[in-house]
Amino acid sequence: MRALVAAALFLGAPAWAIESGAPLPALVVTALSDPGRQVALATKGDVVYVDFWASWCAPCGQSMPLLDSLQKRYGTRGFRVVGVNKDVSVADAQRFLRNTPVGFTLVQDSGDRVARAFDVKAMPSGYLADRHGVVRFVHRGFTADSEAALEREIGTLLDEAP
Amino acid sequence: MKGTLALILLVLGGCVQVAPYDRGYLARPDMALDAGMGTARAMEKVHPSKEAASGGASVGGGGCGCN
Numbered sequence: 664m665r666a667l668v669a670a671a672l673f674l675g676a677p678a679w680a681i682e683s684g685a686p687l688p689a690l691v692v693t694a695l696s697d698p699g700r701q702v703a704l705a706t707k708g709d710v711v712y713v714d715f716w717a718s719w720c721a722p723c724g725q726s727m728p729l730l731d732s733l734q735k736r737y738g739t740r741g742f743r744v745v746g747v748n749k750d751v752s753v754a755d756a757q758r759f760l761r762n763t764p765v766g767f768t769l770v771q772d773s774g775d776r777v778a779r780a781f782d783v784k785a786m787p788s789g790y791l792a793d794r795h796g797v798v799r800f801v802h803r804g805f806t807a808d809s810e811a812a813l814e815r816e817i818g819t820l821l822d823e824a825p
Numbered sequence: 826m827k828g829t830l831a832l833i834l835l836v837l838g839g840c841v842q843v844a845p846y847d848r849g850y851l852a853r854p855d856m857a858l859d860a861g862m863g864t865a866r867a868m869e870k871v872h873p874s875k876e877a878a879s880g881g882a883s884v885g886g887g888g889c890g891c892n
Binding site: 715717719720749750751755775778783784785786788 | 845848849850852
């Protein structure tokens, strides 16, 4: 009986969410457009922003063009965005991308392996990691203030010595 | 007693919180409680007169359904 209660409590226990100071999970994920291509989430030496998005998430629709613009502006200095898609089907994501094309890396996460590793608490969620692969800023949700804050944080991390 | 408790624990296992990233189906328009803004307003207006009562929803007027 005690074992049953313990098992019930254990199964309900939450995973540890990734917060500032935690290392970016070293995962290799599948590209969204090409299931045969594998992409490393963390690349040391780059400032990486891992963004969880979906076509059904309204604020994600606002954040995607802004992230694309940040990638274009800071890409040459070593900034990289990786968009982890959380749509039910890849076709939904592709339909969204036809209207809102982006130039940054997009990956899929069937089976929720990546979302579970981060313990994503909101949509969209973004994790900004420094050049050493340490998460320094976490964004949950996306508001009008998010772009300015994100740009400031990216600038700070890019200015740090590699 | 133990059997009941075990059954409750077993049934509780069926209640899950859908993760924020897994709400693709829940976010579909046809999963909304109201079919649409216009339909919901019309139903809200007609319901009190059909039921001969008003209240619960924020409908203007006295419940005669004529306004």
